[in-house]
Amino acid sequence: MQKSLNFVAMQTAFQDAVLGKVAAEALVPLIVLKPPVTTKQRLAIYQDAYRIRLTESLEDDFNECAAVLGSEAMAKVVDKFIDTYPSTYRNLAEYSAKFPPFIAQLHPQVGELALREWLSILSLQGREPEDAVELNEIEGGTLYQLALHPASHVGQLGSGYFLSYRLHETPHFKTLSQGALQLLQIIKEEPTLADLTQQLQHDDASSTELAATIHDWLSMGIIYCKRCQK
């Protein structure tokens, strides 16, 4: 390597060394030598910090998977994930998003557990909507919309769909039928009750059944009602 690279080339080379794509020795000609700490030791501080941060974040978020797989097997998956997906997130908390499908490929027995752990985190962090109207506050003559609660999240694993939501400060997780998934997708668009009735007219399920599902979801906090803003 030349003693001086242009700015972009230098940063690319430095980052490649931090990510472990190239050996740290490649950067030695660029770094000031100040014994007793060697250049390799100095670069290793950055390499270690990168890997430790991502590893700790993943191991915190998926501690149940780690308990099932054992620490050695989990460490291997985490290492492989970090190598495959260098972080592009500004917030380290979002780095776990791609981990469930990744671990499901390597260890299918914990795929659903990983998805459950990740969706539970999302559900716990979802904010309370400021515009929610309680069912007993609904007034006649006012238009209302349904909306997905910010703590409710749908995840996919293979061909299966799962829902997590928060109830009484606890995350809950359930599999979704195709019908329930379709209904949630409609509610994600925040329909008015009239819109929803119209869209569901062609549905095979009886209106009584759908009304019961919507009522259940409202009472469990999966969805909520708000005054119409349309």
Add this chain to the structure above:
Amino acid sequence: MSSRPKNRGIGVGLRPPHHDTFLRAPPSSVSWVEVISENFMPWADGDFRRGIATLLQIRDQCPVALHGVSANLGSADALDVTYLQSLKKLVDIIQPCSVSDHLAWTGVNGTNTHDLLPLPYTEECLENIVRKIDQMQNFLGCQIALENPSSYVEFKHAAMSEPEFLIEVVRRSDCNILLDINNVYVSSVNHQFDPKAYLRMLPKDRIDQIHLAGHSVKDAYLIDTHDAAICAEVWDLFRWYVAQFGAGSVMIERDGNIPTWSEMERELATIRDIHAKIT
């Protein structure tokens, strides 16, 4: 947009273990808090998380400073507009008493290493970071402060020392300085320079705030870990700085092995003692 920093008194880096203490009533020992911006910014989906409600409650009782770790100002990459939009949403809702980030880069070609990587202090690097600070300040509509990082390597082709570079960044971009005295100390040991000489060089009227923190000691070098109490050498350096240049906004950062609030109070009391001796 340009303004000189105000003395906000003594603050603390507010972390989740101490949220309840502040929600009940902010302790009288602190007059402001600082949080990590990324922990409260909307995520990639554009939504704030639940923590924003906590921060808004705390903000109603105590000024909040926003300290970022991922603006990536020193990177050759262009500024991340999505990141800036998220930060602006947070700034607009919190109305912070200060917005800051680092004299560093965190990644290039779209990657984020979640670490503060060292800059080569060259003219090319200077022009790049000044341009991006200017863009960020214009986007946010406020002045920002830039923190001197701890570093573990220096580049052979650097044309300036770190304080020379920082002074030039401030002059050209009209940003302020977030002076981390622990970082000056850590880097001074790692690169064998005089920390007092570094501190003497900085324009004191541009110091937005001072950070104090703990670090880890390895065989022959120090690592900025924020997981230990502030060491005697850093207290001595802070004491010297305050005696030479006076008291300003100062806060304690702790990110690992976070102690109970009563232990934090002991370190805050040390700052008060140091301030009291010069007044």
